[in-house]
Amino acid sequence: MSERILEVDGVSKEYRLGMIGGGTLHGDLTSWFARVRGKEDPNVKIGKEHLAHNQKFWALKDVTFGVNRGDAVAMLGRNGAGKSTMLKLISRITAPTEGEIRIRGRVASLLEIGTGFHPELSGRDNIYLNGAILGMNRAETTSKLKEIVEFSEIEPFIDTPVKRYSSGMYVKLAFAVAAHLDPDIMICDEVLAVGDLAFQQKCLAKMADIARKGNTVLYVSHNMRTVSQLCNRGLYLENGRLTYDGTLERAMELYGGSSARSVSRNLDEVPRTRNRGDTMRMLAIHFEDTQSLEYDMDSTMVFTLKCVAHIAEPRLRIRLILQNSTATPIAMTQTEPFEVRAGDTFTRRIRFPLDSVAPGEYVLKISLIANKPGGISTYYDTIVDVSRFVIVDDPAVNAGFVWRESLWGEIRLKPLEMD
Amino acid sequence: MDNTRNSAGWDTIIRPRKGWFDIDFKGLVRYRDLIWLMVKRNFTVLYKQTILGPAWVIIQPLLTTLVFTVVFGNLAGLPTDGVPKFLFYMAGNIMWHFFAQCLTVTSETFVKNSKLFGKVYFPRLVMPFATVLTEMINFVVQFVLFIIFVIIYAAKPDSGVHPNPQLILLTPLMLLQLGILGLGFGIIISALTTKYRDLAMLVSFGVHLWMYATPVTYSASMIADKFPRLLDWYMLNPITPIIELFRAAYLGVPRYSYGYNLLSVVVTIAVFLLGVILFSRTEKTFMDTV
Numbered sequence: 118m119s120e121r122i123l124e125v126d127g128v129s130k131e132y133r134l135g136m137i138g139g140g141t142l143h144g145d146l147t148s149w150f151a152r153v154r155g156k157e158d159p160n161v162k163i164g165k166e167h168l169a170h171n172q173k174f175w176a177l178k179d180v181t182f183g184v185n186r187g188d189a190v191a192m193l194g195r196n197g198a199g200k201s202t203m204l205k206l207i208s209r210i211t212a213p214t215e216g217e218i219r220i221r222g223r224v225a226s227l228l229e230i231g232t233g234f235h236p237e238l239s240g241r242d243n244i245y246l247n248g249a250i251l252g253m254n255r256a257e258t259t260s261k262l263k264e265i266v267e268f269s270e271i272e273p274f275i276d277t278p279v280k281r282y283s284s285g286m287y288v289k290l291a292f293a294v295a296a297h298l299d300p301d302i303m304i305c306d307e308v309l310a311v312g313d314l315a316f317q318q319k320c321l322a323k324m325a326d327i328a329r330k331g332n333t334v335l336y337v338s339h340n341m342r343t344v345s346q347l348c349n350r351g352l353y354l355e356n357g358r359l360t361y362d363g364t365l366e367r368a369m370e371l372y373g374g375s376s377a378r379s380v381s382r383n384l385d386e387v388p389r390t391r392n393r394g395d396t397m398r399m400l401a402i403h404f405e406d407t408q409s410l411e412y413d414m415d416s417t418m419v420f421t422l423k424c425v426a427h428i429a430e431p432r433l434r435i436r437l438i439l440q441n442s443t444a445t446p447i448a449m450t451q452t453e454p455f456e457v458r459a460g461d462t463f464t465r466r467i468r469f470p471l472d473s474v475a476p477g478e479y480v481l482k483i484s485l486i487a488n489k490p491g492g493i494s495t496y497y498d499t500i501v502d503v504s505r506f507v508i509v510d511d512p513a514v515n516a517g518f519v520w521r522e523s524l525w526g527e528i529r530l531k532p533l534e535m536d
Numbered sequence: 537m538d539n540t541r542n543s544a545g546w547d548t549i550i551r552p553r554k555g556w557f558d559i560d561f562k563g564l565v566r567y568r569d570l571i572w573l574m575v576k577r578n579f580t581v582l583y584k585q586t587i588l589g590p591a592w593v594i595i596q597p598l599l600t601t602l603v604f605t606v607v608f609g610n611l612a613g614l615p616t617d618g619v620p621k622f623l624f625y626m627a628g629n630i631m632w633h634f635f636a637q638c639l640t641v642t643s644e645t646f647v648k649n650s651k652l653f654g655k656v657y658f659p660r661l662v663m664p665f666a667t668v669l670t671e672m673i674n675f676v677v678q679f680v681l682f683i684i685f686v687i688i689y690a691a692k693p694d695s696g697v698h699p700n701p702q703l704i705l706l707t708p709l710m711l712l713q714l715g716i717l718g719l720g721f722g723i724i725i726s727a728l729t730t731k732y733r734d735l736a737m738l739v740s741f742g743v744h745l746w747m748y749a750t751p752v753t754y755s756a757s758m759i760a761d762k763f764p765r766l767l768d769w770y771m772l773n774p775i776t777p778i779i780e781l782f783r784a785a786y787l788g789v790p791r792y793s794y795g796y797n798l799l800s801v802v803v804t805i806a807v808f809l810l811g812v813i814l815f816s817r818t819e820k821t822f823m824d825t826v
Binding site: 124132205206207208209210211212213214215216217218219220221222223224226228235237238242245246247249250252253254255278 | 545546547548549550551552566567569570573574576577580581584652653654655656657658820821823824
C-alpha cells in the first residue's frame with residue numbers, strides 16, 4: 118500500500134445560523150447589560166428570532182477518510198452536502214470545530230477563480246506572489262516560470278495587470294501556477310468550468326499527470342464527464358456526512374439519484390426546491406405496460422401523469438429531460454402546449470418514443486413549464502428524479518454490435534445512408 | 537494549527553481553535569519571502585495610477601509640517617523648546633505619521649484582505665508585518681529628508697539645534713518600538729473589527745484625537761510647565777516618550793527621565809503580545825464571520 122498523504126479524522130464543522138453577535142459593539146454591550154440586569158435582551162426580535170439566535174448547523178459531521186499518494190479522489194454530493202466546506206478545511210481557510218486533519222507536504226488549492234491574485238499586479242508578479250503563498254522561494258518559482266507561462270497560454274499579457282484579464286485568462290494562469298509548483302495535494306473546486314473546452318482538457322490531462330507522478334488530486338465537480346475522466350476513487354457526501362467511500366462508479370451512481378424503479382409513484386410527496394410545485398403540481402405517475410421499467414430498444418414508453426393546477430395557464434407543456442446514470446442531461450423533449458384552468462386536476466397520457474436512445478440506465482426528469490414571449494420559460498414544477506429506467510441492449514437491433522456507452526455515448530443515431 | 541513535523545511525519549496538523557497561545561511564529565519565518573513580496577506589492581499598488589508616484593512620500597510630510605509651522609508655530613505662537621519651528625514639527629510629524637500609518641493599515645488586515653484570505657492559506661501575520669516594513673521604508677525616505685534639513689539648520693550659527701550623537705544611536709530602537717506599537721494596536725483592532733465593524737469608524741478619528749494627546753503639534757515641556765501634576769499621566773501615552781527622545785536626539789530639546797521610556801517599552805510589549813494572541817485566535821475562524 119502506498120503512503121498516506123492526507124488523513125481526515127472525525128472532522129466536524131459547525132456554523133451558527135442567523136446573526137453572529139449583535140454585529141456592532143453597541144449591540145453586544147446592550148445585550149450584555151440587559152442580561153446583567155436580568156431583563157429581556159433588547160436586540161432579540163420577538164418571535165422567530167428567539168429560535169434562530171442560537172441555532173447551530175453542522176456543515177460537516179464526523180467525517181473520516183484517508184487519501185494515499187497517487188489517488189485522484191472525486192468528492193461528490195448535492196449542493197450543500199459539505200464538499201466546499203471540506204475543501205476549505207483542508208486548505209486551512211477556516212478551522213474545524215472538532216477533529217483533526219493531517220497533511221504530508223504542500224497543498225495547492227484552487228477554490229475559486231483568481232485564487233489569491235492581486236488585480237493591480239502583473240501576471241508575472243502574481244506568479245511569484247502565488248508561489249510564495251504556496252511556500253516556494255524565489256529561485257524555485259523562477260525555475261518554473263517558463264513552464265507556467267507556456268502552459269497558461271497568456272504569454273503576451275504576462276506583464277499586464279491581471280485586472281485586465283478575462284475570467285478565462287485568470288483561471289488559466291491560476292491553474293498553471295497551482296499545477297506547476299509541485300503540490301503534493303492539489304485541490305480543485307469546479308474552477309475549470311470557466312476556461313474554454315480545449316483548456317479544460319489540457320487541465321484534466323495535467324491533473325491526471327500529477328496523479329500519475331504520485332501526487333494527489335482532490336476534485337469537486339458537478340460535471341460527471343470530467344470526474345470520470347480524471348478520478349479513480351469516489352467519496353459521496355450527504356448532508357455533511359460521508360455516506361460512501363470507495364469506487365468512483367458507485368459514488369457517481371449515488372450522486373445520480375436515489376429514485377427507485379417503481380411502476381407507480383406518488384409525486385406529491387417528493388420535496389421540491391425554490392417554490393416549485395406551489396402553483397401547479399405533479400401528483401402521481403404511472404407507467405403502463407411494464408413491470409420493471411425495462412424497455413426494448415426503439416420501443417415506446419407510455420405513462421400517465423396526474424397534476425393539479427391552482428392557476429390558469431393557456432399554454433402549459435410537459436417537458437421530459439433524459440439524464441444518464443450520473444445525472445448528466447442528455448436530451449430534452451416536450452409536449453405541445455395545452456390549456457389548463459385554475460382548480461383543474463388533470464391527467465395526461467404521454468407516449469415517449471425511445472428511438473435513438475442507446476441501451477443503458479437513465480433517469481427521467483419532468484417539468485411543467487410554459488414559455489412566455491421573449492424566450493423566457495416559467496417553471497411551475499420540476500422533479501429531478503421521477504424514475505429510473507433501463508433500455509435493454511439487443512445487438513440484433515444494432516447490426517450485431519453490443520452498445521459501448523463509454524465509447525459511443527447515449528445517443529444512437531440512425532444508420533448512415535450511402536449512395 | 538502548528539507546522540511542526542511531529543513523530544508520525546505529518547507536515548501539517550489542522551486542529552480546532554483552542555487555547556490562547558496557539559501562535560504560528562515558525563510559519564512566519566518560513567514565509568519570509570512572502571513578506572517581502574507583499575512589501576513590494578504594497579509599493580506597486582500604492583503608486584499605480586498616481587501622477588506623482590513615490591513623490592507623495594515626501595510631499596505629504598512637507599506639507600503637513602508647513603501647515604503645522606504656520607498654524608501652531610506662527611499663528612498660535614506655541615513655543616518649540618528653542619529649536620527652529622519647522623524642524624520641531626517635522627520631527628514630531630514623521631514619527632507620528634509612521635505610527636499612525638502602521639496602526640491604521642494593519643487595523644484593516646482582515647477586512648481588506650478577506651477575499652484573499654478566503655481563498656488561500658498563509659500565516660495571516662504576514663500581512664501586518666509586511667505593512668510595518670512598508671511603512672518603515674516610507675519613513676526612511678522621510679527621515680533622510682529630515683536629516684538634510686537638520687544639517688542645513690545646524691550649519692547656521694545660533695540655530696539652537698544641538699544633535700546628541702549618543703541618543704542618535706538609539707534611532708533604530710525608537711523606530712522598532714514605534715512600529716511594534718503601531719502593529720500591536722493595529723492587529724488588536726483588526727481582530728475586533730471582524731466582529732464589531734463600528735470599531736473601524738473609531739480608528740480614523742481616534743487616531744486623529746490621539747495625535748493631540750501626543751506632543752506632535754506642541755512640546756511636552758508645555759505640559760510640564762502648565763500642568764506639572766499631570767505630567768506623569770501625560771507620559772503614560774506610550775508614544776510621547778519616543779517622540780520626545782527623538783527630538784532630544786536630533787534637535788537637542790530637554791529630555792525627560794528614562795523611566796518614562798522604560799514604561800513605554802513595557803506597554804509596547806504588552807500591547808504587542810495581546811495583539812498577536814487576539815490576532816491568532818481570530819485568523820482561524822474569521823472567514824466564518826466576515
